[in-house]
Amino acid sequence: MSSDYKVPAIDNMVKIFHTLSVNASSGLTQNEISRQTGLNRSTVFRLLKGLHQYNLVSYDSSKKTYNLGHLLVYLGGKASEVLSNLDRFQPYLLEIAKRTGQTAILTQLYGHNELIYIAKQESMNDHRINVNIGQIRPLNSTAAGKVFLADRTDEEIDMYLSEDLKAYTNKTLVEKGVFMEEIKKIREKGYAISNEEFKLGLSGIAVPIYDQNQQLLFVMFISCFSAQLTDVKVNEYRDILIETANRINETLLSN
Template identity: 35%
Template sequence: MASVTKAFTILTCVGGEGSNGLPFAEIVRRTGIPKASTHRLLKEMVAIGALTFDISTKCYRCGLLLARLGAGVTAAYDIRTMVRPYLEELQKVTGQVATLGILNGNEGVYLEKVESSDFGLRLHSEIGKAFPLHATAMGKILLAFVDGVVIQKKLTSYTDKTIIDHAMLRAECNRVRKQGFAIDNEEITRGLVCIAAPVFGVDGKCAGAISCTAPSYILEDDTADIIKATVIKQAARASL
């Protein structure tokens, strides 16, 4: 059994006891993991906050780290359910592809998508797929509105319009923060533009971003302004 598997076996075992917790001997008995391995893993998990140890009862309990991780997962699923109706409305009004993205480490992840049957260009925005922060509209929103995001040292160029200079990217993020929306003008895929706006949670923090992707020729008329206004409106409606 791999160490990661052993660790999760222990976490599952301890977590099943709720606030009561379990003593060392009982954890060994229930999991069947050797004492030496159990002792080492328990020590490591207490050190990182995944478990706590009560000296008075000699029992291990689940720690706040698991609560934070669980809250993050729950929030991700909640936002997907919450935002879906507004994505559908965004797609209905614009006739274009509408997507929801969230932050995952130092990259974005497509969490939901409403496709357009009339959209002739294939989009590589499958649910669960990662996207770069510096070259996408939703990525710029996450960079601009989420605290503590670390920009990668080397910025990959996808087209000749991709921002690969850190100073220019910081300036772009400042502009996005002030205007409340972001635009990807053929910066990751030639022939496509994307407009995104932030979705805020109950704590007032940016929980994700929604966007609308369309052919680049929309910039030649007032279609882009209509899409921008609709994206901003639906993002505001989706925010708690």
């Protein structure tokens, strides 16, 4: 899907939903929502009124706070029915975790500049990386994110790079020329590596999963401690991921 179709009002509503979800135990005032989302107060006021009308947010008049609305419970239930299809991927993630001893994660695009974890299988080792379904990560500093970006046209990537890239660590690629060289390598090799670009001490290797029309659906990756990702392990993990992605394509996505 092209990243050109961006609707500011929808982007702003998603920001509000996420901010409320993080603060669901207490709720937030209008001013707090404005401050945490970075949206101006008039925009927040207008959106909250509309969302409240459809029970997408609730309002506590005694505390003057907003929270997630009752309609989201119904919609969440329906979404769970749809997302139950993701259970099909669990045996493959489990196999990857067993063969590599690392945490395996399935991701999908989230908006234009982020991805979201939609399925996982954590390593069975005592010393392992723990993740949560629903975690959101940037595209530019993660292995999975760079695979999503590599699937875009150069023009779309130029638009993405028109805004300054955030440096999460001193290893994050933020210079445009260097970043485009990285994208070129990913396209040629068919996989991406992140080396402490989002968080020091953590690295990852990611591969794409396409549908029968060669449209990118998901990105699957292994998350591990950087000291474990030797050159030998890169080759081993890459081969396991590519092999598994091919089997997923043949068995789950071919019809």
